[in-house]
Amino acid sequence: MRTPLLLTALLAPSFVSAQGLPADVARERADRVQWLIGDPLSPARALALTALAPNGVTLGPEGSDVLVPGQPKAVARESGGRVTLTGWDAERALPLGRPTAIRGVRLVPLGTGARAYLLVYSDAKPGKRPKFYPYAATGSQTVTLTPFTPKPQRILAPDGTGVEATEVGTVSATYAGSRVTLRVMRIPIGPEESQLLINFRDSTNGVGTYPAGRFVELIPVGGDRYTLDLNRAFNPYCAYSSVFPCPVPWSGNVFTSRVEAGEMYPAEAVTK
Amino acid sequence: MRSPGRGLGALALALIASPLAAQREWSAQLDLAGGPLYFELKTEPTGAVRICNFGECAAATWRQDGDSLRISIPDYLAVIVAARRNDSLLGYYHNVGRLGPRTIPFRARGRPDGILRAPQRRDIYGSWDATFTTDGRTSPRVFTFGDGGAGMAGAVISNTGDYGTFTGRMEGDSVRFSHFDGSFVYMLTAKLDGDTLRGTFHAGLRTQTPFTAVRTTGKRHLTPPEEMTRADTAPFRFSFPDLDGRMVTNDDPRFRGKVVIVDLFGTWCPTCHDAASALKQLYATYHPRGLEIVGIAYEIGGDTAVDARMVRTFRDKLGLPWPLLLAGLPDAATQNATQPQLANFVAYPTTLFIGRDGRIKRVHAGFYGPATGEAHTALIADFGRQVEGMLGE
Numbered sequence: 001m002r003t004p005l006l007l008t009a010l011l012a013p014s015f016v017s018a019q020g021l022p023a024d025v026a027r028e029r030a031d032r033v034q035w036l037i038g039d040p041l042s043p044a045r046a047l048a049l050t051a052l053a054p055n056g057v058t059l060g061p062e063g064s065d066v067l068v069p070g071q072p073k074a075v076a077r078e079s080g081g082r083v084t085l086t087g088w089d090a091e092r093a094l095p096l097g098r099p100t101a102i103r104g105v106r107l108v109p110l111g112t113g114a115r116a117y118l119l120v121y122s123d124a125k126p127g128k129r130p131k132f133y134p135y136a137a138t139g140s141q142t143v144t145l146t147p148f149t150p151k152p153q154r155i156l157a158p159d160g161t162g163v164e165a166t167e168v169g170t171v172s173a174t175y176a177g178s179r180v181t182l183r184v185m186r187i188p189i190g191p192e193e194s195q196l197l198i199n200f201r202d203s204t205n206g207v208g209t210y211p212a213g214r215f216v217e218l219i220p221v222g223g224d225r226y227t228l229d230l231n232r233a234f235n236p237y238c239a240y241s242s243v244f245p246c247p248v249p250w251s252g253n254v255f256t257s258r259v260e261a262g263e264m265y266p267a268e269a270v271t272k
Numbered sequence: 273m274r275s276p277g278r279g280l281g282a283l284a285l286a287l288i289a290s291p292l293a294a295q296r297e298w299s300a301q302l303d304l305a306g307g308p309l310y311f312e313l314k315t316e317p318t319g320a321v322r323i324c325n326f327g328e329c330a331a332a333t334w335r336q337d338g339d340s341l342r343i344s345i346p347d348y349l350a351v352i353v354a355a356r357r358n359d360s361l362l363g364y365y366h367n368v369g370r371l372g373p374r375t376i377p378f379r380a381r382g383r384p385d386g387i388l389r390a391p392q393r394r395d396i397y398g399s400w401d402a403t404f405t406t407d408g409r410t411s412p413r414v415f416t417f418g419d420g421g422a423g424m425a426g427a428v429i430s431n432t433g434d435y436g437t438f439t440g441r442m443e444g445d446s447v448r449f450s451h452f453d454g455s456f457v458y459m460l461t462a463k464l465d466g467d468t469l470r471g472t473f474h475a476g477l478r479t480q481t482p483f484t485a486v487r488t489t490g491k492r493h494l495t496p497p498e499e500m501t502r503a504d505t506a507p508f509r510f511s512f513p514d515l516d517g518r519m520v521t522n523d524d525p526r527f528r529g530k531v532v533i534v535d536l537f538g539t540w541c542p543t544c545h546d547a548a549s550a551l552k553q554l555y556a557t558y559h560p561r562g563l564e565i566v567g568i569a570y571e572i573g574g575d576t577a578v579d580a581r582m583v584r585t586f587r588d589k590l591g592l593p594w595p596l597l598l599a600g601l602p603d604a605a606t607q608n609a610t611q612p613q614l615a616n617f618v619a620y621p622t623t624l625f626i627g628r629d630g631r632i633k634r635v636h637a638g639f640y641g642p643a644t645g646e647a648h649t650a651l652i653a654d655f656g657r658q659v660e661g662m663l664g665e
Contacts, residue, residue, distance in 0.1 A: 027364065027375055035373045081609050082511070093513040096609060097601030100576035112609045150407040164604075168407045186407060191432075192458065192475035194406075220305055220480045 020135040025231055029132060032263075036240065037127035040106060041099060043159070044128035045121045046241035052078040052109065052116040059105070059120070060087070066120050071103050078116040083109035119243070128240050131264040132231075133208075139230035139261035142221060143171035145184060145196075155185065158197075158215050158236040160244035163187055168196070171218070173228050175202070176257035182228075183253055184218065196226070199247060200233075202255035210239045210265040213249045233262025300380035302365055302452060306474040309450045309459045311439075313380055323454050326420045328437040328643065330453040330542075331589075345454035346585060352378050359383060367455075376457065376477045392424060393442040400469060401493040402485035412493050415460070415469075415485055416644065417449070424449070426643065428458065428473075431495045432619030433638025436542045447471070453542050500637035501622055502615040507630035508534070509613070512568060512597035515580045515587075520566070520595050522630065527564055531662045534624040535567045536611070538602050539586040541620040546641035548590050550652050551623075555594065558659050562628075565594040570602035570620070623655075627662050634658060 021029070036042050048066045050057045056077035058064040064073060074087030076094065083094040088103055099106040099121065106121040147169035157163045165185040172181050182198045189195055201213035214233040218226040238246035298313040300323075314322040315334060321343050322329035332345045332352075341361065343352040354363025359382040364375045402413040416426040424441055426449070427434040435456050440449030447469065450459035462471025462485070469485040511521040522532075535551055537544035548567070555565050567587075571579040576598070583596050600606035607617050614622075619637035627633045636655075640647040 024377075027377075031366070031373045031375045035368065039368065092517055093519065095513065095576055095579075095598045095600050097603065097606045098571060098576055098579055098598070111605065147408065150409065166407055190476070191435075191456070192430075192473065192481070193479045195478070217478070219478055 021231075022135075025135065025229070028232060032234065033129060037129055039127070040101075040123060041121055042127045042240070043237040043244060044240040045123070045125045046237075046243045047105065047120040047122040047125060049117055049119045049243040049245075052076060052083065052118050053114050057118045066105075066118075068103065068105055068122075069124075076107065076109070076118050078109065078112065081112045083116070083118070130235070131266055133260045133262060133264060135231055136261040139175065139259070141173060141228055143173055143218070143226055143228045145169045145171055145218070145224045145226060147224070150186075153185075155187075155250075156245060156247035157187055158234070158247065160237050160246065171198075171226065171228060173230075173255075175230060175255050175259050175261075178202075178255040178257035180253065180255050183250055185250075198228070198253065199250045200253040200255065200259075201249055202257065202259035204258045204260060208258075208260070208264055208266070209233075209262075210235045212236070212238070212246050213253075214262060216262070230259050230261040233259070235263050235265060239265055298361065298380040298382055300361075300378065302457060303377040303379065304457070304459060304474050304476075305478045306459065306461060306472060306480055307448075309452055309457065309474070310448075311450070311452045323452065325437040325439045325451055325453070326422050326425050328453075330455075332454060346582075350454050354378060354380070365457075374477065393444075394419070394424075396442055396447060396464060396469070397424075399488035400485040401488050401491075402469075402483045404473060404481045404483045406481055412495075413473075413483070413485075414488065414494055415449075417447075418645070427641070427645075428460065429494065429640065429644060429647070431497075431500060431638065433497075433543045433621075434641050434644050436546070436641055437643040455540055456542060497619075497637045498634065500619060501617050501635045503624070503632035503635050504613045505631060506613065508532075508624065508626050508632050510534070510566070510568065510597075512599050512610075514595055514597050515584055520597055527566070529628050530562050530564045531558075531628055531659060532626040533563065533565045533659070534626060535565060536570065536599075536617070536620070536622040536624070537567055538570045538572065538620050539582045540572050540602075543639050543641050544621045545586070545590065546648075547621040547623065547639040548586070548592060550639070550655070552590065552592060553652070554655060554659055557656070558663065561663050563659055563663065567592065567594060567596040568599045569596060570599055570607065572602060625658055625662060627665060633662060 036044055050065055056075045058073055058075050059066045059068045060071045060073040074085055076083055076085045085092050085094055094100050094107055094109050096109050099108045104123045108119040110117045110119055151167040153165055153167060154162055155165045165187045167183060168186050169184055170181045171184060182200060185197050186194050187197050196218040198216050199213055205211050205213055214235055216230060216233045218228060220226055236247050237244040296315060300313040301308040301310050312324040314324060319333050321332040321334050323332055332343050334343045340353050340355055350367035352365050354361040361380040363378050365378045366375050397417050400415040402415050404411050404413055414429040417424055418426050420439060425437055425439050428438055435458055436451050436453055438449045438451045445464045447462045457476050459474040460471055462469045471483060473481045473483055509522050511519055514520050551565055569583050571582060579598060587596050599610045611617050621639050623636040624632050625634040640651045642648050
């Protein structure tokens with residue numbers, strides 16, 4: 001983990017003011033940049049997500065399911081909930097859901113039986129530096145959550161994995177003349193912890209931002225009031241690597257205006 | 273984003289020029305969306321750091337890293353990075369979860385202000401039955417407030433156990449009570465309104481859950497730990513790699529015909545550290561009479577090698593003599609796939625008591641750590657009686 005960039009954002013007022021960014025937004029962006037560029041499990045480093053059933057997944061030279069240059073052929077297979085890798089070293093077990101670092105790749109088996117997959121990250125694949133619109137003061141607004149009877153539903157989280165979310169209500173937001181009622185989902189992230197997330201689309205999608213829309217988290221300010229800061233809008237994992245399933249954009253939640261705030265998706269960022 | 277300039281680097285270096293070793297105790301805080309969470313930080317010249325909620329401390333290490341000061345919390349793959357400004361530290365707490373990085377602003381004052389230790393009201397001491405409300409649905413918790421020696425200390429207990437020692441204070445009618453151990457970031461803020469405590473439970477940077485609480489009446493409030501998770505009646509089977517990649521199964525000779533405790537745990541879970549310590553006492557007492565223990569880890573780390581290292585550190589720190597195995601991520605899909613004989617496996621730790629016939633005799637969800645006082649003592653005695661009984665079968 002590298003930290004100077006983040007610490008710089010935190011400590012240098014000139015840096016912050018040059019960008020016109022409030023310190024907490026600057027910090028959040030610096031953290032995201034660092035993660036996407038430097039983390040071995042940055043979504044940008046994902047190489048493949050391939051079904052293990054029915055014949056396993058081959059890794060190695062040209063002709064393999066997953067090309068791992070300079071390596072002989074290896075096979076990952078799933079049987080009875082257990083995934084094993086043969087061909088590179090002695091047969092080894094690949095624990096479910098967790099990455100095993102071996103020969104320049106990181107292998108993550110997911111699911112079992114007919115729904116067993118292998119997610120492969122490459123250490124050789126570069127991270128991706130995200131880009132952001134300049135800070136737009138009008139992008140940050142205080143909204144009131146109007147609750148309704150919670151509706152549990154299974155959706156894809158920003159990382160492309162299925163989660164049991166709860167649709168909890170709506171908020172109204174305005175940007176550049178477009179007023180929208182946005183649906184809000186609560187997504188569990190740990191013991192006692194959850195996020196209130198909004199997936200939205202706008203007129204920049206495909207021409208500056210990710211075509212399938214972006215996510216933004218509500219920040220509580222007390223009671224049923226929240227900060228909705230479109231400057232904090234971020235892309236799903238599928239924006240950095242096409243191996244991740246892309247969350248279906250939620251119905252509704254469309255600004256008819258251009259939300260030129262938050263994370264961008266410049267043309268050169270098209271995934272390979 | 274640009275890289276840090278040389279001038280800034282020199283500035284930051286100057287800010288932290290004096291050695292950290294000169295300071296031994298800090299009044300620290302995380303700035304959550306709902307206000308400051310206070311804790312105590314103790315630094316040693318040797319490079320050791322303790323993150324403390326009064327007597328309960330998590331171990332960490334510090335070092336200077338370029339322009340910044342870096343406190344590593346190895347148990348939870350988390351760091352605190354800060355620059356020194358005069359007599360203070362200013363920076364952030366950082367870890368990476370499944371959905372990306374998480375950063376929470378951090379500050380510490382080198383002259384401890386004893387904010388947690390000042391005189392305060394004691395009339396909320398005791399046990400309270402709390403009701404959390406999330407999106408219109410309610411769920412029970414129990415709060416215990418008491419005298420921690422230096423100030424108010426206690427616990428927040430859910431159906432799946434407690435989260436370690438909370439510390440805090442009551443001023444006027446306002447209560448602030450929190451726990452930070454390098455992993456869990458929890459705080460409750462409340463006001464006493466007649467006989468009712470009304471407030472918000474804060475988790476992580478931004479989650480806020482409203483609650484009300486009334487004094488415990490003795491009526492059942494939490495679901496008993498034995499009723500949370502159900503097991504089938506077939507012999508219990510497991511098969512997972514150990515920390516060196518060797519498969520360990522229930523068929524291994526060391527488990528056959530023995531009484532076995534299976535500890536389903538994660539090194540990321542502070543309560544699991546408490547439970548493992550308690551199981552170690554049981555092992556010392558009953559292993560000579562035929563008790564075996566096996567730990568099955570559900571880890572959130574970034575890499576198999578890292579996870580094995582985390583579990584090895586956990587084992588070595590606590591001095592655990594039994595095998596520890598790696599099962600996968602602590603998510604519902606992995607849990608269901610790897611523990612098909614359990615229904616509603618939701619708590620860390622979950623303790624399975626396996627009889628000599630290989631069948632599950634009891635499933636205990638969660639654990640009451642030392643912060644829960646009498647509940648902790650009673651639970652350990654109860655586990656002892658359970659093992660005694662099974663050894664005699």
